[in-house]
Amino acid sequence: MVAILQFPGTNCERDMHYAYSNILGAESVIVWHQEKALPASTSLVVIPGGFSYGDYLRSGAIARFAPIMQAVMAYAKNGGLVLGICNGFQILTESGLLPGALKRNQGLCFISKLQKLEVVSTDNRFLSSYQTGAVISLPIAHADGSYYADTDTLQSMKENNQILLQYVDNPNGSLECIAGVCNQEKNVFGLMPHPERFVEPLLGGTDGLAMLRSLL
Structure with missing residues (x-):
């Protein structure tokens, strides 16, 4: 079962549900932020x-305190x-489940485009289907995708x-061009x-499919 979280302001939960249910044939469910337990x-x-929550205060900062996040934090620690994508990445750093922080893009502009990425490490479940x-x-x-961590x-x-x-x-000024990180335990x-x-192909490409499939 793939549990896909939904907060007020989330807008990619149906895309993810479609990818897992319709493309990959996996059982998936959308879980409302007020729930206190995962399926x-x-x-x-x-x-x-x-x-999430209109990105008020700071991206991901309010969602970190939603009831469902207590269950997610316990789940991760076990x-x-x-997997956190975009705003989900921001929520994970705010929750302390991932190191570092996401700050405003260099140039202070919202960026929306197709971006080339290099796979740095495949010693993990998330990118195991790709080549280093x-x-x-x-x-x-x-708009808030510039990754930062102290030395x-x-x-x-x-x-x-x-x-x-x-x-x-580097489209957004991220430290060392970082686009994605994992925790020390790699889960x-x-x-x-x-x-x-x-x-x-209808969306223009399939480079994201191997990542989602590798987690099933």
């Missing part, structure tokens, strides 16, 4: 993109797989192979690009 058969939690060094393309659409945190992440994706050219992954928007 008993959950094997993957997805926190999709959007603008080794459960969690492969260049893929995925859509991005964000000690960044060094620790490098030593533990926690940097999984980097931008081929929580956050990325700014949208794999669910690139899962069939």
